[in-house]
Every structure is written in C-alpha cells, then in structure tokens.
Amino acid sequence: MESVIIGIDLGGTNLRIGAVTSDNEMIAPFVLKSSIVADAEKPVEKICEIIADYSEKNRIRKIEAISIGVPSSVENDKETVICTTNIRNRAGEVVFSHMNVAKDIKERFHVPVFINNDVNNILLYDIMANGLEEQKVVVGIYIGTGVGASVVIDGKPLEGKDGAELDLGHIPYFGGTISCSCGKVGCCECYASGWRLQEIRKEFYPETQIQDMFTLHKEEKPLKEFIQACANVYAIMATIFNPNTMVVGGGVMEMADFPREEFEAAVNQNTGTDVMSYGFDYLYSKGDVGKGVIGAAIFARKRLKDKRSDT
Ligand SMILES: [Zn+2]
Known part of the structure; x- marks a missing residue:
C-alpha cells in the first residue's frame, strides 16, 4: 500500500x-x-x-x-x-x-x-472538490450548531496574530439581548445557528421535526427572520472580503428545502454596493461526511509542501 x-x-x-x-x-x-x-x-x-x-x-x-x-x-x-x-x-x-x-x-x-x-x-476540501484553487479570495461560512468561517486568500488560509481569527459566531449583533454560550450577550450565533433554529422550533413549531422546518414553515415569519439573520453573516463577510466565491455550508444550510433564492437575495441586498458592483459566486457545500477527513489531509499536504520549499 x-x-x-x-x-x-x-x-x-x-x-x-x-x-x-x-x-x-x-x-x-x-x-x-x-x-x-x-x-x-x-x-x-x-x-x-x-x-x-x-x-x-x-x-x-x-x-x-x-x-x-x-x-x-x-x-x-x-x-x-x-x-x-x-x-x-x-x-x-x-x-x-x-x-x-x-x-x-x-x-x-x-x-x-x-x-x-x-x-x-472543510473549506480546503470544498476548494479542491470544486476546482477553486486559482481564485484570489474564497470565503466559507458553515452554519451548523454554531457558526464557523474560513477565508483562503491566494491559496493560503487567513491567519490572525495568534490563530484566533474569524470567531464569526461571536461578532456582536447590535441590540441583541440573547445570552450566548460564550458568556457574552447578543452574539450572532444566538440569531443565526442550528441552536437558534431549535429554539424557534420549540417556541413556534413543537410538533415539527427539526429536519422539516424549512419544508413546512419557510414562508412563515419566524423562519423568514431566521434566513435574514443567516444572510446577514454572509453579507458582512462578503462586504469585508470581496470574494470570488462564497461557500455556503453547514448542517442548517444543507437542510432540505433551504430557500436558496430567498437567502441569496437577502445576502446580495445587504452586501456593500462596491462589492456588489462586481458580485461573487455562491457555492453550496455538499453534506459529504468525508470532507473533514479529506480536508485534514489536504491541509497536512499543504504544510508538508510549504516546509519542503522553505528548506
Ligand atoms: Zn458568543
């Protein structure tokens, strides 16, 4: 072998x-x-x-x-x-x-x-699987239980001073009053996350299974507001990074009947006009269970290659 x-x-x-x-x-x-x-x-x-x-x-x-x-x-x-x-x-x-x-x-x-x-x-996997390696800026936002984000610029993952960058789930939503698991109040994760979707289900649709939430209720106000909250997160990142491609993924975004058209319209509407004058592509990450494992290997291979070219 x-x-x-x-x-x-x-x-x-x-x-x-x-x-x-x-x-x-x-x-x-x-x-x-x-x-x-x-x-x-x-x-x-x-x-x-x-x-x-x-x-x-x-x-x-x-x-x-x-x-x-x-x-x-x-x-x-x-x-x-x-x-x-x-x-x-x-x-x-x-x-x-x-x-x-x-x-x-x-x-x-x-x-x-x-x-x-x-x-x-996972973003490295999505870039490989979709042939986006040559793009200048790829932004991936994955909304599951929480919110995760990654940005790859010229093929390299963006790194902050310490590695604590892109803690997107905990950017403050102005005026937010819900307590977050991180100890702060009004984080974006309190409004745009799988956790929030569960809360909406418990409050308004206790009879509905979580996987049927969009199928049964996407035309109703609580879900419309939820989609707007998710779109806000993507619009913030699009406005900051002017990406070639915005990768949309995570358990919530990959759910059945997630209203992509309505979501994209909301992102586009909230993204800064300079960025929107150029636009960007949307790419939906597929719910493939192997992507975290293969992505880990892609990351390792990248680091090994960087090491070799350093010496
Ligand atoms: Zn928080």
Missing part, C-alpha cells in the same frame, strides 16, 4: 477517521463517538490508541502524516488547540484548552502531526 495521511475529524458528536491517498481518496472510513475521547482520563493518549488500532486493523504501514481537525481555533503552530467549547467531558469541562495536542502524538508515531480548525479543513 502507498503511504497515506491519517485524517481525523473530531467533531462535537462524532470522531471520523480515514486514510487519505495522495489523490485525495479516502479509504477505510470509520466513525466513533467523540465522547470516547472527551471522557477519557488522558484524551490525547486515547486519540493515539484510536490511531494505532485503526492502522493495525487496516494494515496501514506507511503513514506520511497525521492531521486532525477540531471544532476550535488553533494557534499558528498548528499544534495548540485554543478552546474546544463544543467538546466537553462528563463534568462539563472543555477537553482541550490552550493545549499542545500534537506533541505526544508526534512522539508516539514519529511522523509530522497537524492540528487545524475543522471548518478550515
């Missing part, structure tokens, strides 16, 4: 692992509950165990690198997780906070290890 990159997508609920070949094929995908890691006494050791078991079972001999996507910002060393608000142990404590997760994994397997924000990996 050729050498592969082990990709892991450590989400709030599921941990997905797969071996990714040099042409971005994922072989032997496998899913476990993230709580197995979260509730372990030593979570990083548990990740090592999972990788070792997986490699053994699938007879993987040549590992080029290990690359893990996490639902958190990651420092620019691409090893240190800043804070996994959505991954907590039984006691309710966050599992990784300002912690170097790569170090022990590197020591155990003797290969390069990369940790990256999961949305960042």
Whole structure:
C-alpha cells in the first residue's frame, strides 16, 4: 500500500477517521463517538490508541502524516488547540484548552502531526472538490450548531496574530439581548445557528421535526427572520472580503428545502454596493461526511509542501 495521511475529524458528536491517498481518496472510513475521547482520563493518549488500532486493523504501514481537525481555533503552530467549547467531558469541562495536542502524538508515531480548525479543513476540501484553487479570495461560512468561517486568500488560509481569527459566531449583533454560550450577550450565533433554529422550533413549531422546518414553515415569519439573520453573516463577510466565491455550508444550510433564492437575495441586498458592483459566486457545500477527513489531509499536504520549499 502507498503511504497515506491519517485524517481525523473530531467533531462535537462524532470522531471520523480515514486514510487519505495522495489523490485525495479516502479509504477505510470509520466513525466513533467523540465522547470516547472527551471522557477519557488522558484524551490525547486515547486519540493515539484510536490511531494505532485503526492502522493495525487496516494494515496501514506507511503513514506520511497525521492531521486532525477540531471544532476550535488553533494557534499558528498548528499544534495548540485554543478552546474546544463544543467538546466537553462528563463534568462539563472543555477537553482541550490552550493545549499542545500534537506533541505526544508526534512522539508516539514519529511522523509530522497537524492540528487545524475543522471548518478550515472543510473549506480546503470544498476548494479542491470544486476546482477553486486559482481564485484570489474564497470565503466559507458553515452554519451548523454554531457558526464557523474560513477565508483562503491566494491559496493560503487567513491567519490572525495568534490563530484566533474569524470567531464569526461571536461578532456582536447590535441590540441583541440573547445570552450566548460564550458568556457574552447578543452574539450572532444566538440569531443565526442550528441552536437558534431549535429554539424557534420549540417556541413556534413543537410538533415539527427539526429536519422539516424549512419544508413546512419557510414562508412563515419566524423562519423568514431566521434566513435574514443567516444572510446577514454572509453579507458582512462578503462586504469585508470581496470574494470570488462564497461557500455556503453547514448542517442548517444543507437542510432540505433551504430557500436558496430567498437567502441569496437577502445576502446580495445587504452586501456593500462596491462589492456588489462586481458580485461573487455562491457555492453550496455538499453534506459529504468525508470532507473533514479529506480536508485534514489536504491541509497536512499543504504544510508538508510549504516546509519542503522553505528548506
Ligand atoms: Zn458568543
């Protein structure tokens, strides 16, 4: 077997692992509950165990690198997780906070290890899958339980000073009064997120299943307001970045009967007029479960290539 990159997508609920070949094929995908890691006494050791078991079972001999996507910002060393608000142990404590997760994994397997924000990996996958590599600016906004965003400029993911950039779920909505899980009040995530959609369901449509919300109620006021709130987030980012393509994804945006036309009209209407005089393309991310794993491998390959060209 050729050498592969082990990709892991450590989400709030599921941990997905797969071996990714040099042409971005994922072989032997496998899913476990993230709580197995979260509730372990030593979570990083548990990740090592999972990788070792997986490699053994699938007879993987040549590992080029290990690359893990996490639902958190990651420092620019691409090893240190800043804070996994959505991954907590039984006691309710966050599992990784300002912690170097790569170090022990590197020591155990003797290969390069990369940790990256999961949305960042998914945008790299969407760029690859749709042939957007040559575009100057691609913005991806993924609305699931929370809001995640990534920006790729000239093929490189945008990085802030510390790696804490694009914390889009927590930009303030002016006049917002809802308390956010981050401890502040009136964050955008309180108005445009899967969490909010659940709240709307509980308040107005307790008989409706969450997956039928758009199918049954998209013409009604609570959902119309919700779509406007989501559109606002995209319009802010379009106005700031003047992108070639706006990638629209995440569990909420990928739901059945999400009203794309109405959403795009609202984004266009709220985006700054200078940007709108040039316009941009919309691309809808597909609900493919492998994209976080393959995206992690794409990220690792990019870093390995950068390293080689540095020396
Ligand atoms: Zn917040």
